[in-house]
Amino acid sequence: MNIKQYLDSTYLKTAEQAGISEEKNILVAQGFIQEAIEEHFKLIMIRPEMVSLAKKMISEANSLVQIGTVIDFPEGTSLLEDKLQEALHAIKDGADDLDFVCNYQAFKNGEIDLVKEEILKCTQLGLAHNKVVKWIIEVAALTEKEIIQLSSLIKNVIVSNFEQELFPKVFVKSSTGFYKTENNLPNGATIPSIMMMLENASPLPVKAAGGVRTYGEAVAMIELGVKRIGTSGAKMIANGQNSNNEY
Numbered sequence: 001m002n003i004k005q006y007l008d009s010t011y012l013k014t015a016e017q018a019g020i021s022e023e024k025n026i027l028v029a030q031g032f033i034q035e036a037i038e039e040h041f042k043l044i045m046i047r048p049e050m051v052s053l054a055k056k057m058i059s060e061a062n063s064l065v066q067i068g069t070v071i072d073f074p075e076g077t078s079l080l081e082d083k084l085q086e087a088l089h090a091i092k093d094g095a096d097d098l099d100f101v102c103n104y105q106a107f108k109n110g111e112i113d114l115v116k117e118e119i120l121k122c123t124q125l126g127l128a129h130n131k132v133v134k135w136i137i138e139v140a141a142l143t144e145k146e147i148i149q150l151s152s153l154i155k156n157v158i159v160s161n162f163e164q165e166l167f168p169k170v171f172v173k174s175s176t177g178f179y180k181t182e183n184n185l186p187n188g189a190t191i192p193s194i195m196m197m198l199e200n201a202s203p204l205p206v207k208a209a210g211g212v213r214t215y216g217e218a219v220a221m222i223e224l225g226v227k228r229i230g231t232s233g234a235k236m237i238a239n240g241q242n243s244n245n246e247y
Contacts, residue, residue: 003215006222008068008097008207009036009234010045012177029053032232037063041234043097044068048090055094068097068132071122074176076101076136080118087125097132098122101176104138107150115150119157127166134171134207134228139193140179140186147193151200158204171228172201177210186211189221198225213243 011032015025029050036044037058044054045068054067069090072078078086087098100122107115119135126133137150151172158170174189174197181187188210197206208221209230218229218237233243 001219001222003218003222004040004234004238005042006218006227006229007041007234007238008043008045008209008228008230009039009041010177010209010230010232012045012047012070012073014047026050026053030057033057033065035235036065037061039235039238041065041238042228045070045097045099045230047073048086048093048095051090051093051095066096067094068099068134069095070136070176071098071100072103073099073101074178075105076103076138077105080114080121083118083122084125087122091126091129091131095131097134098126099134099136099173101136101138102150102154104141104146104150107153108142108146112153115153116157119154120161123158123162123170127162127169132169132171134173136173136176136209137197138176138179139174139189139197140181144192144196147196148200151197155201155204164203167203168205171205171207172197173207173209173228173230175210175230177230177232188212191220191224194221194224194226212237215240 015022033044033054043066048069051069071087072083123133135154179187189208194208205227207228208226212218212229212231215237236243
C-alpha cells in the first residue's frame with residue numbers, strides 16, 4: 001500500500017492560532033509544502049492565502065503534489081455568495097481541491113433548504129472548474145443521528161443533480177480539526193463516525209480528517225474504505241511513527 005497517496009498533508013493555522021508572527025507562519029507553511037513535495041504526498045492542504053505560494057513552489061519543483069484549501073473555515077456559517085466568491089478566488093490561485101465547511105449549524109437548526117442550496121451551488125462551481133469538492137460536516141458537533149442525516153443529505157443532493165462519473169470527485173469529510181469539544185472528547189475522525197459516514201454517503205467517497213495520528217490508525221481508516229486522510233503529521237505517519245500533532 002502506498003499510503004502517501006492517501007495523505008493530505010495539512011497546515012491550516014493562522015499566525016494567531018499558532019502563536020507566531022505572520023512571517024513565521026508563512027515559513028511554517030512553506031515547510032509543509034516543501035515536505036509534501038519531497039515526500040510525494042497526494043496533496044498539501046493549506047489556507048486560501050497560501051495557495052498561490054504553494055502553486056509557485058510546486059510548479060518550480062515540477063511536482064505532482066496537488067493543492068487543497070478550505071472554504072468558509074472553520075465555522076461554515078457565511079452566506080452562500082461569500083462561499084462562492086472565496087472558492088472562485090482559490091480556483092484562480094491554483095487550488096485543485098476545495099474543502100467547504102458545510103453550514104452544519106443551519107442543518108442542526110432545521111434550515112435544510114439553505115444547506116441543500118449551498119451544497120448544490122458550491123459543488124456546481126467546483127465541478128465546473130474540474131476541481132475536487134469536499135464537504136466538511138464537523139462530526140464532533142453532531143449527534144450520531146445528525147451524522148447519518150447530513151451525510152445522506154449531501155449524497156442525495158449530489159446523486160440527484162450530477163452525473164455518476166462525477167461522484168468520485170465529491171467527498172464527505174469528517175472534521176475541520178478546530179472544533180472545541182467538552183471534556184477533551186475527540187474533535188476529529190473516529191471509527192464510529194467514519195463508519196456512519198461511509199454507510200450513508202456512499203457512493204460518494206469519504207475523507208477522514210483529524211484524529212489520525214499513527215500508521216496503524218491510517219491503515220485502519222483505509223481498510224474501512226476512506227479514500228483520503230487529512231493530517232498535520234503526514235510524514236511521521238508515512239514513516240510508521242506516531243504523530244503528536246493536534247490534527
